[in-house]
Amino acid sequence: METKIEIFEFIVHRLKDWFMEKNSISSLEDFNRKNDFSVLKLIKLHFLVSTIDSAKNDALLNQFTFYAMPYGPVETVIYNRIKSNPIFSSFSVDNFKSNFINNDYQSEWNDSDLIDIIDKSIAKLKDIDDNLINADAGSLVEVTHKWNSWKMTYSQARDLGQYSKQIDNDLIKNDNKYLKD
Numbered sequence: 196m197e198t199k200i201e202i203f204e205f206i207v208h209r210l211k212d213w214f215m216e217k218n219s220i221s222s223l224e225d226f227n228r229k230n231d232f233s234v235l236k237l238i239k240l241h242f243l244v245s246t247i248d249s250a251k252n253d254a255l256l257n258q259f260t261f262y263a264m265p266y267g268p269v270e271t272v273i274y275n276r277i278k279s280n281p282i283f284s285s286f287s288v289d290n291f292k293s294n295f296i297n298n299d300y301q302s303e304w305n306d307s308d309l310i311d312i313i314d315k316s317i318a319k320l321k322d323i324d325d326n327l328i329n330a331d332a333g334s335l336v337e338v339t340h341k342w343n344s345w346k347m348t349y350s351q352a353r354d355l356g357q358y359s360k361q362i363d364n365d366l367i368k369n370d371n372k373y374l375k376d
Contacts, residue, residue: 201304202258202313203273204283206244207237207293208300209317211286213328223295231331232293234277235266239335242268243327244316249368255312261362263348267339268362323374341373 211226220226242261246268249256261268281288284302286295320327330338339345344366352360 198304199258199270199272200276200283201302202255202306202309203241203270204285205302205304205310206241206313207232207283207286207288208302209313210237210240210244210328211293211295213317213321217325217328223297227292227294230292232288233291233332234274234281234288235290235332236330236335237288237293238269238274238277239267239332239339240328241270241273242339243320243335243374244313245270246367246370247319247323247372247374248312248316249364250372252312253364253368255309255316256364256367258309261364261367262359263345263352263362264359265349266336268342268345268367271359320374327374338373338375342367342370344370 210232211230214220214230214232215226218229220229245255245259245261259270260272262271277288285297285300286293288294344362347366348360348362352358
């Protein structure tokens with residue numbers, strides 16, 4: 196479980212770097228003032244990073260268990276961690292934004308293969324839609340609602356009178372990877 200949190204934290208830092216680059220932000224203070232990295236936005240971006248290249252290499256996807264929930268796919272261990280303690284080793288997150296403590300993030304988690312996959316996934320997201328990092332949380336929810344893996348699994352959950360059901364990773368791997376409205 197701890198590894199999930201460490202991988203998530205690493206991904207969030209890479210997303211911060213993308214946001215700063217895309218918006219020509221040079222200081223952490225400016226990032227902290229201007230970002231919209233809410234809980235919902237980070238949960239959606241985390242899903243997209245973890246899944247975008249999963250048909251080719253599912254090693255990152257297999258670190259997580261996503262559930263179909265009303266606002267799209269959610270990694271519940273990470274979501275529950277944020278809700279119980281929104282303070283990570285180098286940033287905190289709330290319903291509006293994130294606040295980074297310093298720019299010299301050093302993770303003790305250091306899986307070079309997964310780091311490479313994360314970097315390639317973010318590069319692929321940038322190639323498809325470089326402005327995705329600036330999408331608001333609601334737009335990202337709409338994007339993830341187009342994924343058949345979410346639609347099918349959430350429909351099954353609702354048929355059972357539930358609001359949550361685990362999404363089979365094979366469904367995600369073989370899904371059309373929608374990124375635009």
